[in-house]
Amino acid sequence: MQRVNEPHPLFGGALSAILPHGAADVSKMREIPDNQEAFVHTRTDQSLIVELVEYQDHVADQDAARYHFEDIAGNNAATQPGAQEVTEVVALPKSSVSLSACSSAWALTGTQYVSKYNETARNRVRLHLGVFRLPQFGTDVLVTFNDPQSICPDSSSSPAAVGPGVEPWTVEDFQHLLQSLTLHNPGLFG
Numbered sequence: 001m002q003r004v005n006e007p008h009p010l011f012g013g014a015l016s017a018i019l020p021h022g023a024a025d026v027s028k029m030r031e032i033p034d035n036q037e038a039f040v041h042t043r044t045d046q047s048l049i050v051e052l053v054e055y056q057d058h059v060a061d062q063d064a065a066r067y068h069f070e071d072i073a074g075n076n077a078a079t080q081p082g083a084q085e086v087t088e089v090v091a092l093p094k095s096s097v098s099l100s101a102c103s104s105a106w107a108l109t110g111t112q113y114v115s116k117y118n119e120t121a122r123n124r125v126r127l128h129l130g131v132f133r134l135p136q137f138g139t140d141v142l143v144t145f146n147d148p149q150s151i152c153p154d155s156s157s158s159p160a161a162v163g164p165g166v167e168p169w170t171v172e173d174f175q176h177l178l179q180s181l182t183l184h185n186p187g188l189f190g
Contacts, residue, residue, distance in 0.1 A: 007180060010037045010050055014188035015141075018180040020173035023048065043166045044148075045123075048177065051142045052188070055135050065089050065108035065131045068142055072127070078112040086110040092130070098182040099141070102132040107178065111149070124149045128171060130178040137189035143181065145174040 007016035008023075019039060026038035026047075037050040059067045066086055073084045092105035099105070108129040130143040147169070 007182065011052070011188050014183070014185040015050070016180075016182050016184060017050065017143075017177050019048070019177060020169045021167065022169075041169055044168045045146075046148065046169050047144075047146045048169075048174075049142070049144045049146075050181075051144070053140050053142055055133065055138045055140050057135065061104040061106070061133055062089075062091070064104075064133055064140060065106040065129055068131055068140065069108050069110055069127065069129055072129070072144065073112055076112055076114040078114050083113045084110060092178065096179055097132070098180055099132050101136070101183050101186070102134055102141075103136075104133050105178075106131045106133075107175075128174050130174075130181075132181065134189070137186065139189050141181070143174075143178055145169070145171075145177075147171075 005018060008019045009016050020041075022042045023039040024042050026032055026040055032038050035052045039048045040046065053068070056064065056067060066089060069084070069086060078084045086108060088107075088109045090107050092107055094100070094102070094105065097105050108127075108131070110127050110129070112125050112127055114123055114125055126147045126149050128145040128147065132141040132143075134141065
């Protein structure tokens with residue numbers, strides 16, 4: 001499938017970004033918190049989340065991605081030894097992102113072992129995280145790409161294995177989303 005190059009409105013059009021092919025809006029399937037926009041791949045267990053969270057002024061810019069990664073690990077019950085690992089954190093040059101209001105932007109790649117729906121089966125998920133710091137609005141914008149690497153046979157995600165003819169999302173799709181994220185209405189932040 002080809003990538004759709006039209007920006008998708010987020011948060012009522014206050015933000016927009018180019019989403020990868022096959023992105024289905026999770027809010028059409030279940031309730032999503034007001035501070036999130038969530039999308040799933042229609043044929044794999046991959047997901048994308050754009051989330052507005054409180055700016056953590058006690059966290060240095062270069063540590064923000066790791067801070068939020070560890071917060072996500074806590075929410076995923078992936079805090080025990082060996083359940084999470086950060087493999088890379090890099091600064092995103094401001095010239096490469098459309099969200100010009102950010103003071104800095106960071107990308108992290110890591111792995112977490114997580115369960116869905118309080119199951120005991122744990123899946124190995126590569127997590128790609130983008131953090132856009134907006135101290136003037138008291139907000140960090142997080143963009144998370146969950147990319148399962150191995151799914152336990154006992155997991156409810158097991159039938160979602162990628163089969164012939166299915167194009168999973170790529171890191172390039174995620175990077176394109178990060179680069180295209182644009183703020184249209186600062187009133188989103190209050």
